[in-house]
Amino acid sequence: MPDNPATLKTNYHHGDLPQQAHQLALDILREHGDTAISLRALARQIGVSAPALYRHFIDRESLLAELAVTGFEALRDRLVAVDQTSPRRALIDIGLVYVSFAQHEPNLYRLMFGGRVLPKGVHPRLDKAGKGAFQVLEDTIARARDAGYVKPVPLSLMTAAAWSIVHGLSQLTIDGHLPGAEVEPQLAEGVITLLLDGSVADQQQNHKDSNP
Amino acid sequence: MPDNPATLKTNYHHGDLPQQAHQLALDILREHGDTAISLRALARQIGVSAPALYRHFIDRESLLAELAVTGFEALRDRLVAVDQTSPRRALIDIGLVYVSFAQHEPNLYRLMFGGRVLPKGVHPRLDKAGKGAFQVLEDTIARARDAGYVKPVPLSLMTAAAWSIVHGLSQLTIDGHLPGAEVEPQLAEGVITLLLDGSVADQQQNHKDSNP
DNA sequence: TGTACATCAGTGAACGCGCGTTCACTGATGTAC
DNA sequence: TGTACATCAGTGAACGCGCGTTCACTGATGTAC
16 A cells, blocks of 8 residues: 555656646547647646646647647557458448547547648657558558459549548538538448449449540 | 828728728738737737727637638639539539639638637628538539439538548648648549549449448 | 765746737717708 | 717727746655665
8 A cells, every 4th residue: 555656646746747737638628629728727737837847748739749649549549440351341431430530539630630730740750640540541442452442543542532531521520511411420421432432323434534 | 183092091090991901811811820810910010009900890700700701702703613514524623623722722721611710600601601612512513413414312412522522632731641642633633533433443333232 | 774966857936928808088080950 | 161969980008818938946766886
């Protein structure tokens, strides 16, 4: 019992500040969005002076970047868990998992893809984490292509299309832009299916270049 | 010449404050994003006291909403200008125009679709303007469907897919998330084409429900 | 086993900043008779 | 044509706020001998 860290807390050396700050910031982010995160308020709630946080975070933006990193890692974890047996099922499921992540973590997702809050090329770990999640998507597509399941278009094109559609659907739904959109995941599956099978009616296929 | 308003400026009654404030705010938005817009700074630059702005804007958020409204109107104007002769060409072109708008006005686009900055249901004019732009997209799809060009899936589904893909591509490119993405508009056209014609290889079609 | 010392992780005070918004007001303008 | 009056569009001062960050510091901890 004397070795229980909780009992040994001296309250001077906190011992767990970075983790606790990270967690609390994540909670605030989830509930109120990135703009609601302030280092002073964070310190206040933890019961520590504001400058103490600077022992563990370079500045406010680094903390936000850390949150985004864990977001990308969580997203990646969920994506890699998708069963890859069937190329088609894998493609659909990875999209569904992606959209569902965004919908369950809208504020985290916004931070991850915000763009103006955390610009590219400033936080190496963040860029790397983003690439990691992206990679899973790309690998899945590459496998389906190698198996001859999807068309032999450039991988980067196919990936851009797939990512665009799930990212767009995520953003639109979490921001409430899709009017009267019936709820998930039927909509998501329908949308992804359209990208796979196409939107053009069958008898119209191969008439693509009919006008000059 | 005595009637020239510019000559009559008394500098007390400014005569053009709302328009000038709107324009300057738009310039700042374009260059530095929505967070850079401050009513005090705006007033300062115009040469007027800060409270003067409150004669014309309820509060800061209303001004932002106004900017977003003009953004949606500009987007709509460009979308309705698309030639509707060929269903296929119209679908592609409307997507290209959409993406190109986002890429030329990234900060305005972000404000329009930001979500957390300007929530839905608070600014009626904004909601209406957003619907107006959306409507053009939906109408184009409806026409193509009535002409039998696209599959007879629910209009809301097809619209969600189309909007998702152009919105997603817009967001990803303006935030620099597409790695090594060759420049526009080839990428955009390729992506849209995939949604129209499908991604699944031809010999694989109609094997969609192969596993239980 | 005890002690000197380096290092780590906190502290309080302060700098410098700018913001949105409200208040009571005044100067300018337009209008009715 | 002149004047009283309502209304409009500004003003300066102030409220209340909170922020990120730096500074010189001190208390706690771990380590070498």
